[in-house]
Amino acid sequence: MKIDVLVAEIGSTTTVVNAFNGIHTDSPKFIGQGQAPTTVLEGDVTVGLKGAIESLRQALGEESIEYGELLATSSAAGGLKMTVHGLVYDMTAKAAKEAALGAGAIIHMVTAGKLRRTDLKKIEDIKPNIILIAGGLDYGERDTAIENAEKIAELGLNIPIIYAGNCENQDEMREIFKSYSSRLYVVENVYPKVDMLNVEPTRRVIQEVFEEHIIHAPGMTKVRDMVTGPIIPTPGAVMEAAKLLKEEIGDLIVIDVGGATTDVHSVTEGSEEINRILLAPEPEAKRTVEGDLGVFVNMRNVVERIGVEKLSKELGFDVVPYIENHKPIPKTEEEIKFVERLTLEAVLTAVERHAGRVRRLYGESGKKSVAEGKDLTQVKFIIGTGGALTRLPKRVEIMQQITRYGKGVELLPKEGVKILVDNNYIMASLGVLSKEYKEASLKLMKESLGI
Incomplete structure (x- = not known):
C-alpha cells in the first residue's frame, strides 16, 4: 500500500x-x-x-x-530542555520564557539579572539543549546580557545559544561567542519596548534549532x-495546530492531559476591556505546562490535591488499591471513574493557572481594578487532545466544568463555549504537517474535531 x-x-x-x-x-x-x-x-x-x-x-x-x-x-x-536568562523577571525574562514555552520547550530554569556562580553550576547540571539569553529594551541596559553571555560562553557547553535581547548588543554577542564551540543565533528582541512582546521570531528560531540539534540527542x-x-517538539506542533485553527474558527484553548504533564495552549487576544487594565502584556498564543499534573507518572500529586478520603467518598469506592496498582490505560469501570476524576482535577487546575485574574487595588483615588495574566473570556472553543481527553467517556463533561469553576475573579471562558474533541488524536501530527500542507491539515483537523 x-x-x-x-x-x-x-x-x-x-x-x-x-x-x-x-x-x-x-x-x-x-x-x-x-x-x-x-x-x-x-x-x-x-x-x-x-x-x-x-x-x-x-x-x-x-x-x-x-x-x-x-x-x-x-x-x-527528555524533550527540548532549555534555560532562559533575562534582565527583569516580569519583563524580558518572562517574554523569553513565553517564547520558549510556545515553541514547545521544557524550561528547567529562568533567571533575572546577573548570573551567580550557583546559577552557572545549575546550568551545567541541567545540561540544556538550548540556552536563551535576553535582557534590556532596545537601546536600553546592555551590561547584564553581555556579562551573562561571557559567563555562559566560558562554561564551554558546546550547545546552541540564542540571543534575543537589546539590539545594540548583537555585534558584541557575535564577538563573545566567536572563539567558542557554541553556535550563536541572533534574533530580534523579545521585549523591544515597554509593554511590547515580540515572541514569534524567537519561537520560530527555537524550533529550527531544535530540529538541527535533536538528531544528536x-x-x-x-x-x-x-x-x-521537519522534526519539531510535540507541544510546539500542538501550538502550530492551535494557531492555524484559530484563523479559521476563532479564539480557542487546547488542553492536553498526559501521563506526566498537562499542557494548555490558548490563542486569543482577550477583550478590549481587560487589555486596558492589564499590568503587563500577554502573547496572543500562550502555552503553559504543568509538570506536577499528570494522570499516570504524576498521578499521586493529583490524588494529594483532592485528598484520598474525599476521592473515595466522591467515587463511592476505596481508591487506595487503584493508587497502589495504577495502570497507564484504565479498563474497568472503577479504573475509568478514577482516571476521569484525576483528569477533571488536572484540567481545572491547569486552566486556572493558565488564566489571568482581576484584582481590586485601593489607593488615594479610591478603588480600581487591574488585570494580570491571560484573558480567556473571549474563547469560543475548548478543545481536548491527548490520551485522556480523547478517550475517556466523560471527556466532554470534564471540559464543560471549566466555565463553572473559580471564584469570579479568574479570566476564564464563559458559559456557552463549544467543546470539541480531537477524536482521531492527530492534532500534534497536523501541526507538523501544516508546515508544508496547510489546507490539508486544516481539513483533517476539522474532520477530527467534527466541524
Whole structure:
C-alpha cells in the first residue's frame, strides 16, 4: 500500500505513527494509526519508529507499506530542555520564557539579572539543549546580557545559544561567542519596548534549532535517515495546530492531559476591556505546562490535591488499591471513574493557572481594578487532545466544568463555549504537517474535531 505522508510522534514512552493520503488533493484522509514502545534507551529511536510502522501495517491489514514522506514530532530524550536568562523577571525574562514555552520547550530554569556562580553550576547540571539569553529594551541596559553571555560562553557547553535581547548588543554577542564551540543565533528582541512582546521570531528560531540539534540527542542519531521533513517538539506542533485553527474558527484553548504533564495552549487576544487594565502584556498564543499534573507518572500529586478520603467518598469506592496498582490505560469501570476524576482535577487546575485574574487595588483615588495574566473570556472553543481527553467517556463533561469553576475573579471562558474533541488524536501530527500542507491539515483537523 502506498501512503502519501506518515507523521511520527516520538514520545518518551510510546511512538505513534499517523498515516494520511490525498494530501495534495481537496479531500485528504486520515487512514490509520500504529504505535510501539519508544526505544531511546536502546540507543536507537528508529527501532520503535519501525515498530510503530509495522503496527500500522497490521492495523490496515496490508502486506507491505510504502510512504512518500515521513515527518516527526518529538518529546523523547527528555524533550527540548532549555534555560532562559533575562534582565527583569516580569519583563524580558518572562517574554523569553513565553517564547520558549510556545515553541514547545521544557524550561528547567529562568533567571533575572546577573548570573551567580550557583546559577552557572545549575546550568551545567541541567545540561540544556538550548540556552536563551535576553535582557534590556532596545537601546536600553546592555551590561547584564553581555556579562551573562561571557559567563555562559566560558562554561564551554558546546550547545546552541540564542540571543534575543537589546539590539545594540548583537555585534558584541557575535564577538563573545566567536572563539567558542557554541553556535550563536541572533534574533530580534523579545521585549523591544515597554509593554511590547515580540515572541514569534524567537519561537520560530527555537524550533529550527531544535530540529538541527535533536538528531544528536541520545538514541536520535539515526532518525534523520528515516525522517524526510521537519522534526519539531510535540507541544510546539500542538501550538502550530492551535494557531492555524484559530484563523479559521476563532479564539480557542487546547488542553492536553498526559501521563506526566498537562499542557494548555490558548490563542486569543482577550477583550478590549481587560487589555486596558492589564499590568503587563500577554502573547496572543500562550502555552503553559504543568509538570506536577499528570494522570499516570504524576498521578499521586493529583490524588494529594483532592485528598484520598474525599476521592473515595466522591467515587463511592476505596481508591487506595487503584493508587497502589495504577495502570497507564484504565479498563474497568472503577479504573475509568478514577482516571476521569484525576483528569477533571488536572484540567481545572491547569486552566486556572493558565488564566489571568482581576484584582481590586485601593489607593488615594479610591478603588480600581487591574488585570494580570491571560484573558480567556473571549474563547469560543475548548478543545481536548491527548490520551485522556480523547478517550475517556466523560471527556466532554470534564471540559464543560471549566466555565463553572473559580471564584469570579479568574479570566476564564464563559458559559456557552463549544467543546470539541480531537477524536482521531492527530492534532500534534497536523501541526507538523501544516508546515508544508496547510489546507490539508486544516481539513483533517476539522474532520477530527467534527466541524
